[in-house]
Amino acid sequence: MINKIKELMIKYREIIVYLIVGGMTTVFSWFWMFFVNIVIFGNPLYPTPTQNLILSVVNWTAGVIFAYPTNRKFVFKSKNPHILQEAGKFVASRISTLILEILVRQVFGWLDINVYVTTIVAAVLVIVGNYVFSKLLVFRKK
Numbered sequence: 850m851i852n853k854i855k856e857l858m859i860k861y862r863e864i865i866v867y868l869i870v871g872g873m874t875t876v877f878s879w880f881w882m883f884f885v886n887i888v889i890f891g892n893p894l895y896p897t898p899t900q901n902l903i904l905s906v907v908n909w910t911a912g913v914i915f916a917y918p919t920n921r922k923f924v925f926k927s928k929n930p931h932i933l934q935e936a937g938k939f940v941a942s943r944i945s946t947l948i949l950e951i952l953v954r955q956v957f958g959w960l961d962i963n964v965y966v967t968t969i970v971a972a973v974l975v976i977v978g979n980y981v982f983s984k985l986l987v988f989r990k991k
Contacts, residue, residue: 863924864980870919871976878912879968886964894963901954904964909947913940916979925988935987942982946975 858865885907886892890900917939921927929935950971957967 867920867924867980867983870916870924871979874912874916874919875972875976877915878908879972881911882908882968894965895961896958896964898955898958901958901967902951905947905951905954908968909943909950913943916943920983920988925983927988929988938987939983942986943979945982946978949978950975 882904886896886900886904889903890896893900896904917936920939921932921935927935953971953974954967957970
């Protein structure tokens with residue numbers, strides 16, 4: 850039984866570590882997003898479209914700052930010597946999921962779905978998209 854668990858851990862190491870690092874990234878970026886929501890906007894449960902846009906950008910920026918080095922080192926174990934090129938690909942791929950997050954926030958805002966539900970739904974979609982882009986475009990093995 851223990852050997853089977855070890856085999857599964859080895860086989861799915863990258864996904865397991867990605868989920869752990871992704872969870873840490875999410876906590877870090879949500880902290881900053883909700884901090885801005887509380888301190889700057891007074892913590893509205895139903896932010897305006899402009900507030901949603903700002904919250905998305907804050908969430909994204911904090912997430913990218915935390916995610917690139919942790920994904921590079923712990924998840925994908927990149928040894929690419931062209932760090933700036935790799936980081937550029939990482940940022941570019943994350944821009945596409947930022948657009949996805951903004952769209953989700955705007956649509957959910959129009960539907961009067963509160964900021965907490967919106968944040969969770971957007972996070973799930975963004976996490977999946979980020980993994981796919983990171984695996985296929987940024988940290989791909991040769």
